[in-house]
Amino acid sequence: MNFYFRLCEQALYSTRQSNSHENSHAISTRLRTFYFIFMTTIFTVVTLLPYRITALSKLLTTNTAKMRSCSSMALEWTCYFMVFLNASMVIKLCQVLLLSACFVSIQCACSWDSCNPVSNDPKMINVHLVPHTHDDLGWLKTVDQYYYGSVSRITRVGVQYIYNTVIQELMYNSSRRFSFAETGFLWRWWISHSPQDQDKLRQLIQNGQLEMIGGGWTQNDEAAAHYVDIIDQMTLGLRTLTDMFGDCGKPQAAWQIDPFGHSREMASIFAQMGYTSLSFARLHYAERDVRLKNKSMEMIWNTSEDLKTSLFTGAFYKYDYNPPDGFCFDVTCGDDPIQDNPDLGDYNAKQKIDQFLDHANAQMTNNIMLLMGSDFHYTDANMWYVNMDKIIQHVNERNINVTVFYSTPSCYYKAVQNYAQAQKLTWPQKDDDFFPYANRNHSYWTGYFTSRPAYKGMIRDASALMQLTKALGVMGNLGQNDTAAIQLENMASGLAQHHDSVTGTAKQVVTYDYQMQLHRGMFQANQIIGSFLGRMMAGDNSTSPNPVNANLCFIANETVCEASVNNPSFQVSVFNTRSRWANETIRIPYYFGNATVKGPGAGNYEIKKSFQIQTLTKSSTQYAPYELHFQVQIPPYGFSTYSIDSSSSKDSVRARKAHKVLATTTMENQYIVLTFDDSGALSQLKDKATNQVHNLQQQFMQYFGMDDQAPWHQPSGAYIFRPNASDPVDLGKPTHAEFSDGPLVKEMRQQFGSWIYQTIRLRMDKPYVEFDWVVGPIPTDAGFLRKANTSREIVTRYSTDIQNGDMFYTDSSGRQMLKRQRNYAPTYTYQNTEPAAANYYPLTNRIFIKDDKSQMTVLLDRAEGGTAHAGNIEIMLHRRCFFDDHYGVDEALNEPGKDGKGLVVRGSHYLVFGDPKTAASVHRPLAVDVFHKPVVSYLAKGTNTQAITQYSGLTASLPDNVHILTLEKWTDSSVLLRLEHIFQSDEDDQLSKPVTVDFGKLFTTFDVTSVKELMLGANRNATTSQIKRMLRVQKGGTIYAAFNFEKNFSDVLPTEPHANSDIRVGNQLENPASSRIKHNLV
Template identity: 40%
Template sequence: MATPEYTPFVFLLLLFQSSVWGFPVCQTPQESPTCGYKSCHATKPGMLNVHLVPHTHDDVGWLKTVDQYFYGDRNDIQHAGVQYILDSVVDQLLKNPDRRFIYVETAFFYRWWKQQTDDMQNTVKQLVNEGRLEFVNGGWCMSDEATTHYSAVIDQMTMGLRFLNDTFGHCGRPRVAWHIDPFGHAREHASMFAQMGYDGFFFGRLDYQDRNRRMVAREQEMLWRASESLTPPMADLFTGILPNGYNPPEGFCWDQSCDDPPIRDDPDLEDYNVDDVVTRFLHIAHGQALVYKTNHIIMTMGSDFQYENANLWYKNLDKLIRYVNQMQSNGSEVNVLYSTPSCYLQELHRANLTWPLKGDDFFPYADSAHDFWTGYFTSRPALKRYERISNSYLQTCKQLEVLGGPISRKGPFGAGDSETLKKAMAVAQHHDAVSGTEKQHVANDYARKLANGWAHCQVLVSNTLSSLSGSSAPRVYCEHLNISVCPLTETSKKFSVNVYNPLARPVSWPVRLPVNGTAYRISDAKGKAVDSQVVPVSQATAAVRRGRGYAVNELLFQVQAPPLGYSTYSVSLLQNGPPSPQSSPLPRAPKAVQNKFLRVTFDPETGLLSSLSNLETQQTVKLSQNFYWYNASDGNNSESIQMSGAYIFRPNTSTPFIISKTSLYLHVFQYNSICMRPTKRSRDSFHPWVSQVVRLYTDSRALELEWTVGPVPIGDDLGKEVISRLDSSINSSGVFYTDSNGREMLQRRKDYRPTWNLRQSEPIAGNYYPINSRAYIKDDKDQLTVVTDRSQGGGSIQDGSLEIMLHRRLLYDDVRGVGEPLNEMSDIYPEGLVVRGRHLLSLSPPATAADTHRPLAQEVVLQPLITFTDGELHPSTRLEFSGLQAVLPPAVHLLTVSQWDQDTVLLRLEHQYQASESKEHSQPVTVNLQKLFSTLDVLGVSEMNLSANQWKDEMTRLDWKKPLPKRGGDPSVWEVSLKPMEIRTFLLRVRQR
């Protein structure tokens, strides 16, 4: 906020906030609400207070699609209908003011809310204002924590919380994060929740050994210090582990889906059971109190899709509370009450205790000795990639919506919008979506929703690019360039290529286009000729296309795109003709290929990597890479009957099988400014199911490994888990590093957990961790980093080794609920799904490695958007544009640029380096907001919390015996300072220039 010398501006800004924005202080009730902590029932000092929390866990897709779950369709799969749950709960809350209920998934509540009458909406608002209906978590969904990228998580949380804020005001704002079902918990999620203003975080799943230790030590509630870079308590979050996952205590489930007997309280009946129920409940409560720290305990009363007939639950809970509390007259010290997670949290805060500190994360998760939930880190790799590129496309779509103004939404190509893709992406973050743990028809539905969102954004993007360029030529989108399919480039003799860069710095990007010509002329936006090469399409690519394209060649050239802007390249065919015959002799494998940064050597016999050198720093490591597969357990094992499945990774042996040369196809390319040559290709006559293209580009500090896996053969009746393994001379000493949701890096050590003495029972699966964007191994001299193009699982099983799982095809269900094996097929690949992806390898000294791998990972996450127009461009077409006045500092990432309201824009600026990670870039940086955009005048600014549902200076959190630091004002309202790993969020009032 502004310092005193800007008093007139501050006055106008505050007036503007209250009268125009109406956010986040809207929907003020007529009477003073008693929601949140004010609405909690009184507890009794000196007694064991049992907080009963009625709730339902409603997956936003799992065994059924989102639509099927909401409407109660396909009950032959699972009986569940969310609309009936909300109908029934509201009805029962109205019958007894003591009753409470919490709701989580805003995606479902939003649907239900739109269908209600004005009277019902007003009734629900009253329940919310009185704290009888409370929202927890509040995101569009309850996201997965292992396979999600932080930018997508922030987006989906913002969407859900904004709806609650707009609809219910501050009484709709959740105070507790609630992740009762995800399969392990990421430190970055806790950091984000803290920065979103949550007071606490509750979850249900953690490793069985960790839980056992914490129960004995009474450390099931802790303070999670979720960042090594942010100054405490900015990323500190009180965290609690629920006693029964998210289920009720055994014997106390009163849903229509349960078999536990109701409370029969008529003493004239023979089956009167109140005494038995009370005795059992008191026994459970006293037992639970022994493993928690205060005289308050919590019990989750509900489960998956429960409360469709809420009367069953509430009638029995009313009786339970009455009869247990009656025992106080006989000396009982147990007090039972309706409660919520925030009311329970308030009592823990009032206890004023010192809590244990947690600094690492909760991966991997195992529920018993041989049941490690590390398979889903890789499950459904095609969906994981589609979700990742959809996130990139959404960020581009939102940026262009802002830069284009109103014409972007309704322009020459029709009505476009970003909302459809926002909602599809939000749903895709669900812990049974991008995680890959849903049924196949549900995975198809997630992909369909994303595709629909793309279509809406394509109209918006076309409108904006047309407006900015002054060209009304139709834009063509080629969504299968990764397999060299683009009908326009395959047939056109003259076309243009528009490259939009969503990053706040210029990028240089290699473009490969499918063509049938043999020579082309390419010119950039200034008319300067661009070097290019035409190379034959690899055999693996031709095979994987399955008739969806017929290009025999690829046209390669390097493009440069300005920050938050585009550059246009003109392409003209010079020579058409047949490609070189496939039977022509191929050159022998080279000993090495190199550019000015890297040198790569190959084994002349196998064509596989043998070393990698950084020519700038004179580093060389021995390096080999190959593909292997683990034999997936079928449960027929003397140690355990656990099978490998969508959730669980359980190899039958600790030694993977190498994929033989008869199944491997290798193609190595070196690209430079004047030529490209194929340097090695095996001549096996077998149809490969694993292939790889190795590429080294002129200006790249990374080696590209483009792998293609599938169809994975199962004719031997063995499920297979396919990995790529790098073996190096680096002395890693059992340690490797992975990112947490794409942000901070975490150290991992083989057969070790920082918070307890691990008894390792699965030497492979128990050493796998989520890799969201990158992983590395290092010693004192060398750091080898692998950047991935999607979330994958991996580990370092041997010193100097790094393995990453690429694909899984399994023949058995792992008995965790999904009810079908992970055996993906499609109409195009009926014999098994084929998956293609990229790994980027870099070698650097550890002290400077972040300067390479952070921007590299960022370019993979937010890749340029390429569009095409056919024919000659009009001479008046604007061929280049940047939405920024100047390039941002290298440490600053423009995380969010999104239209908020008609004249307001949501902006997030992120410092993308950790403290002490980079000598050059781990320093505070400053950005001037008025000097940011080239097409927008910034007229007003106010800072928000991370999720944009509170003003930053009004955000308060419970103080866990550590005072919140006093934030000083910026030197001016426009100057924004960022410290390492800090994200700052602003609402800007803007005017189009």
């Protein structure tokens, strides 16, 4: 027996001499299992002797994919068997391989456990060739055009062919590696291919040749994407990978190589999901210069002061994620291949290898990662691998201090970590973020913070709606059809977070496709709400209730609602996805002059004559002449149903008219007094809580963009903000103003010329001022002495007497607040080449300024760009650019709108004044409320709502500082729950404290009996996963990240979206209105 073992070992070694970089760990693993396989073979051969060879051949053909449970390992095992058996038995032995496949696959290792050996000798340089492709889910073509390779006049690539050819090349040579990132494309390939093809891909991942990196549904943007959307799209992608590939489908390397700047909160999310590293390409050109000089391109990024988490982060040494110059071997490239036969013409091997070795320098460790690939590369993977094989062969033959081999991002960072520990290196630290991004001195990528503002608003609405439908799926225990509808909604929302989607940087026709898919996803909410209400209203009378015909008004922001236009009486169910009671005043389009509102907790109601916004009224014949405002009380994670009747009665109210402003006007509620001058312009705010009076002005202003002229040829465009002056031009005071009074809502309505309208609104019992603005279409004529078709960027500016100097604060992806300073950069010397653009930052949901006595916070209903000066906040609302900015889109940002004359956009800001010590107690919960606005669903006439008019999914409101971040059905027997502490640790004396939540008393429709806590991405068990992260520790070691539940209680820390809970369902819910079920939080 030992003799055969030695013969096989020698035979395998001889086949490996030509490839010095085979994974020694994998070889030793195979040899250790040989004895077991050998004995299994002897037994099986005897068993198979009676069978006909032809039958075995047929079976072998049928099961080829299964035989390759570890790709090339099938051939290596055949080597072993042929040593001791004659050739006539080969077919029988191949069948043995099939029967032994399960044993062989156990020995396969994920890519991070199958890394090629590297040297920690500082004199040796390890060059990691990382083959990869960056595949945008839409940009110049739609996501499906990119997948299929259609519309080839734009670019002749197809993602389906990339997967096909990469798989073929990896199976040809087991030493080769590859890394895929975008799960949304992988899913398309997966559902379009046979189980045999799926097995091939699965085998390559399970034997370590192919690594999934990033892992999100898409590679999301980090400036305009909200943290809730980021977590959702990451979860969608990670779950898909786990379902397909098991543990090897749980990425360890975060991969954000194309977004245009990077947020601290995004890095914090990765850290909480258990990633070991983060890679990206884009950082400010001045910071890149400093880091290259200091050899600090790799660093420890301190991602959260509250959670004390950090993440090892590496910026690429090139300014992009492309191959080294001269080494792009793609069909879309023009570089020469390596011609290494001296007997043939154009021999260039020596020159090419010398050129390649020039890239092996100036690193902090002795490991270098060279990216071999770029946008949609590897349509013909053979071209790449033939030439990379030659690079590896010819460099390693020189026997110098450089060794080259195939690698993956996780293997590279693993080698870097090991070297740093061996050499006792200390990594540089990073505390801020990577905004704003500029790749040269007049090219600041700060325009996309605002580009396509209507679409940005649509994305935010879709996200909030999806949180509702996912929760209804849990509380209503909805069936497969509804679950599939939620999944469609989830995929559409995930796609919208792509770094060329939510950013507004795709072509117009691609943006239409994004909008279509998002609307299709949002439309599923009608079905989900209808199914849920059907269950609620059936009571105990039916186990298979009929769904209710329920409809949302998707264009209510245009004062249009098709669901109520011809209905003098109707019912609405108003939903609340907050973790507390919602006491709100709802505003809906209304078509009648009288109204009576009845329902749970119904309070005051009033009708206002609609503000005649000409840019909206002329675009629709169904523009509602009135708006109905009525008070609602909605339980946490619940709904209340209200009936509205237009017939005249003793309880009905009539429409109120607005009056033209001719003198100084004041309006107030319990918290605020606002003063307006005789033009209707805002002039003063009094804070009743502090009794402080502040000067407060709001102005609309505009920047004029640079054109496409020498010497820089850098105009404003989809990506770039480059005005032709440092300060915007004031658009003046209102040209018309009217005041509308009322018991619930008071409004100052303003018009500025013919294309800007605004309503400044005070709601009763609300401590904020709402600015409801309508901008557009931005004129193409820029006025006297200016060229026609001059780009314009419209801003609003809130000016007050706060003494903030140059300091202001902006959010990071909607969660952490970061301190900013004008004309300053913490990690490089600020260069004043673009005074306006260089001081713009992404505002996902808020910005504030403060001094010792006062703080002014402005919250947003969508992502926008903004900045601050001494005493004021400036936010960009809308852009219309007439030049392409030369970063690939190849068309101007000139949205046509409904009538082709230009886009009209409507949005809201919420302004809060207060004491800096307590300001967070208002703006933190308000940010949640703005995101989770009540959802109004219109019920079909005749719907019987008597069975239940109010429902709550929670037994009581959660504490003010805790919020249910997400709640969704995970499997037929489990539920995924995330809790979030919404305060940072130093924001409030009381509300910043940790909170304990009792799961056993949380939900009304089910009981919690056990809990399994997961990491934030829901793909790893937080209590058992050995997730090694290079965290901020004093001596440069590693620590293990884990969280623990104790009994049914969970401690939630400040600014923590708490590790996920996998809630197991004990039995099926038949009637959520009357039954409680058991859930296991395993």
